[in-house]
Amino acid sequence: MALKLDVPHTQMHRLTRRFLEPAQDVLVVSIGLTLFGLMIRTVGWLMIQIFKRPNLDFRQVIAEVLFMLVMVEVVRLVIIYLREHRVAVDFMVELGIVATLREVVLRGVTDLAWQQLAAITIFLLALGVLLRFGDLRASEAASQSDEKYMPGRSHGNEEVEALYGKERER
Secondary structure, X not given: OOOOOOOHHHHHHHHHHHHHHHHHHHHHHHHHHHHHHHHHHHHHHHHHHXXXXXXXXXXXXXXXXXXXXXXXXXXXXXXXHHHXXXXXXXXXXXXXXXXXXXXXXXXXXXXXXXXXXXXXHHHHHHHHHHHHHOOXXXXXXXXXXXXXXXXXXXXXXXXXXXXXXXXXXX
């Protein structure tokens, strides 16, 4: 006869996780679709600026193109969140680099004070060092190698349920 322990708060965690995670996924998908719509609107504006206007504001076009690059990074972050249910720090660092460079290009290096330029340089160097040497992608590589050598290993919520002594749902 197997001893079955019912821990009330564990049942509550399972219920809330079962209902809140799909609701959160719906919110994240709606954010992704909104961002995608904003990108389509920006591409439409760029087409109008390039083909319909005789006097092209080069700085504004470059600003919108760089905005599109930032939006692509944000949408990629949303997609990774939906796939893995975690925020990818390496993509956040890349997003910070792209967004900072966008602002520098928009303002122009000659328009910035030397203190601002030094701060931006240190910030970009710190993000670059963090991205290169910070082992931000080491956990992803380790989990892939673990899966290759231990194919039956459980991940994520199953491990939490195992800690509480619950059987995995099938």
